[in-house]
Amino acid sequence: MLPPLRVGVAGLGTVGAAVLRLLERQRRTLELRCGRAIHVTAVSARDRSRDRGLDLAGLAWHDDPVVLAQSPDIDVFVELVGGADGPALAATRAAIAAGKSVVTANKAMLAHHGLELAAAAETQKRALRIEASVAGGIPIVKTLREGLAGNTIERVYGILNGTCNYILSRMEAEKISFATCLADAQALGYAEADPTFDIGGFDTAHKLAILTSLAFGTRVDADAVAVEGIETITLADLQAADDLGYRVKLLGVAKRTASGIEQRVHPTMVPKSSAIAQIMGVTNAVVVNADAVRETMLSGPGAGGEATASAVVADIADIAKGDLSPCFGLPASALSTLERAPMQTHEGGYYVRVALHDRPGAAAAIAMRMAEMQISLESIVQRSKPGSRGAMDAVPVTFITHATHEGAIRRAVAAVVADGHVAEKPQVIRIERE
Numbered sequence: 001m002l003p004p005l006r007v008g009v010a011g012l013g014t015v016g017a018a019v020l021r022l023l024e025r026q027r028r029t030l031e032l033r034c035g036r037a038i039h040v041t042a043v044s045a046r047d048r049s050r051d052r053g054l055d056l057a058g059l060a061w062h063d064d065p066v067v068l069a070q071s072p073d074i075d076v077f078v079e080l081v082g083g084a085d086g087p088a089l090a091a092t093r094a095a096i097a098a099g100k101s102v103v104t105a106n107k108a109m110l111a112h113h114g115l116e117l118a119a120a121a122e123t124q125k126r127a128l129r130i131e132a133s134v135a136g137g138i139p140i141v142k143t144l145r146e147g148l149a150g151n152t153i154e155r156v157y158g159i160l161n162g163t164c165n166y167i168l169s170r171m172e173a174e175k176i177s178f179a180t181c182l183a184d185a186q187a188l189g190y191a192e193a194d195p196t197f198d199i200g201g202f203d204t205a206h207k208l209a210i211l212t213s214l215a216f217g218t219r220v221d222a223d224a225v226a227v228e229g230i231e232t233i234t235l236a237d238l239q240a241a242d243d244l245g246y247r248v249k250l251l252g253v254a255k256r257t258a259s260g261i262e263q264r265v266h267p268t269m270v271p272k273s274s275a276i277a278q279i280m281g282v283t284n285a286v287v288v289n290a291d292a293v294r295e296t297m298l299s300g301p302g303a304g305g306e307a308t309a310s311a312v313v314a315d316i317a318d319i320a321k322g323d324l325s326p327c328f329g330l331p332a333s334a335l336s337t338l339e340r341a342p343m344q345t346h347e348g349g350y351y352v353r354v355a356l357h358d359r360p361g362a363a364a365a366i367a368m369r370m371a372e373m374q375i376s377l378e379s380i381v382q383r384s385k386p387g388s389r390g391a392m393d394a395v396p397v398t399f400i401t402h403a404t405h406e407g408a409i410r411r412a413v414a415a416v417v418a419d420g421h422v423a424e425k426p427q428v429i430r431i432e433r434e
């Protein structure tokens with residue numbers, strides 16, 4: 001039998017503590033599954049005195065994660081410190097340089113430095129494993145890298161941020177404000193330390209950049225993701241979406257198109273009958289469209305200590321079994337430069353909500369502007385129930401378009417604003433169909 005795999009864990013927050021508990025709870029099963037024991041031998045965290053409900057006796061303690069990363073007493077460095085740069089990056093680089101395999105949940109670091117780290121790990125003939133970086137406990141990284149290895153992938157999209165899905169789900173179901181829902185998500189521990197990462201779409205963008213690399217064999221390129229958050233979504237949008245047979249979700253979408261690969265994160269209307277529309281609360285889901293499998297969807301907890309620890313422990317188990325396959329599915333040198341499709345060429349349906357001055361010809365003028373841009377309308381709804389009015393003399397009117405181009409819709413909306421028929425900046429939400 002192989003000697004035990006010695007693991008050092010940096011970061012003993014919710015996830016780190018859960019990893020230690022899970023490794024202990026599954027000790028015997030993992031030993032049988034991996035053909036060797038897995039022992040945590042050393043840890044690193046900022047505060048030695050904090051009671052984490054863990055027995056840390058017998059483990060070496062390093063205040064500096066870089067020192068842990070270089071320790072001769074570990075074979076695997078588990079990075080749960082967080083942050084794109086700083087100590088997490090320094091320790092990960094140091095661990096790989098010292099010949100350790102690395103397991104990380106750090107989506108921000110991977111989105112910005114994934115290629116460098118993957119290449120370094122390959123040079124050292126060590127593994128870099130990243131399952132916990134995307135969608136918490138859902139094994140989507142392994143699915144793309146291994147389970148779908150025989151496919152050409154056309155599109156991967158999903159709900160990748162539990163905080164945003166929790167906020168949108170509660171706003172829709174309970175008709176309560178964005179601010180109240182965000183405060184509750186923070187209290188429940190779903191949100192990032194800085195929640196603008198969640199609601200601004202940046203957390204989703206980091207995860208999407210990683211999925212894109214895995215799906216399309218491209219170099220991770222977080223700067224090529226077009227990002228819009230959910231801050232502008234109102235109860236009126238959720239109500240209008242509901243009336244029209246849609247639900248609003250923050251989606252990350254990566255898609256192969258004639259003009260390159262689209263990577264976009266934005267609030268999205270999805271048909272209420274679609275599988276992704278059923279995903280509520282903190283749950284995440286990822287849909288993959290590919291030539292052989294056609295479509296597959298994985299859903300599960302996207303945040304939380306034990307769910308994320310499930311992914312970390314699976315990665316440690318792979319390393320214990322000797323899996324050194326490349327982090328992003330292809331050798332780092334074979335990953336191609338991502339050819340970015342400009343947002344202006346995006347093709348799809350759109351929802352446009354305007355607060356229209358209540359006077360003859362106003363709605364017709366908007367329809368005319370759409371027609372000028374060759375935009376075909378699927379539906380127009382004007383509702384003037386008490387309480388649904390926007391600015392003083394304005395009524396909310398929603399338009400759903402058939403497939404058109406982003407450039408056309410932007411030009412049409414700009415013309416509508418210039419015409420002076422609307423009382424507020426129009427709301428534009430893209431529609432993603434199955």
Ligand code: HSE
Binds near residue numbers: 136161198303
């Ligand atoms: N803040 C993240 C979320 C945690 O809400 O999904 C997991 O990355």
